[in-house]
Amino acid sequence: MTFVDSLHVGLMMWTILVWRTGHGKLLSQETLLEERLKREAEEVTEMSTEESPMTEAWLEDEVDKGPGLGFILGIFTLICTVIYIIGITYKLIKIHKGTYVEEEPIFLKYK
Numbered sequence: 320m321t322f323v324d325s326l327h328v329g330l331m332m333w334t335i336l337v338w339r340t341g342h343g344k345l346l347s348q349e350t351l352l353e354e355r356l357k358r359e360a361e362e363v364t365e366m367s368t369e370e371s372p373m374t375e376a377w378l379e380d381e382v383d384k385g386p387g388l389g390f391i392l393g394i395f396t397l398i399c400t401v402i403y404i405i406g407i408t409y410k411l412i413k414i415h416k417g418t419y420v421e422e423e424p425i426f427l428k429y430k
Contacts, residue, residue: 413419 410419
């Protein structure tokens, strides 16, 4: 994609944004959210007034028990990051003191 193509796409998106927001009047996120909630509420009331073939009760979500995978992976990532920063700091201190000895990488030793 060339610069001219990306500029053209950007102008098209801006035109759509201006058109959707009331002929040049930019709407805030709160206003857009309020409009969306109103539309969803109207849809729900329309759906509830119509007879639906589904008469079963909705299943309730089970309560989460314990930490999720995202929480565990986040903690593990933080621990690895702290260990990495400590290692790099140690190496920089050794370089600053002049006691660092550069070694040949392992994959070059066994040719």
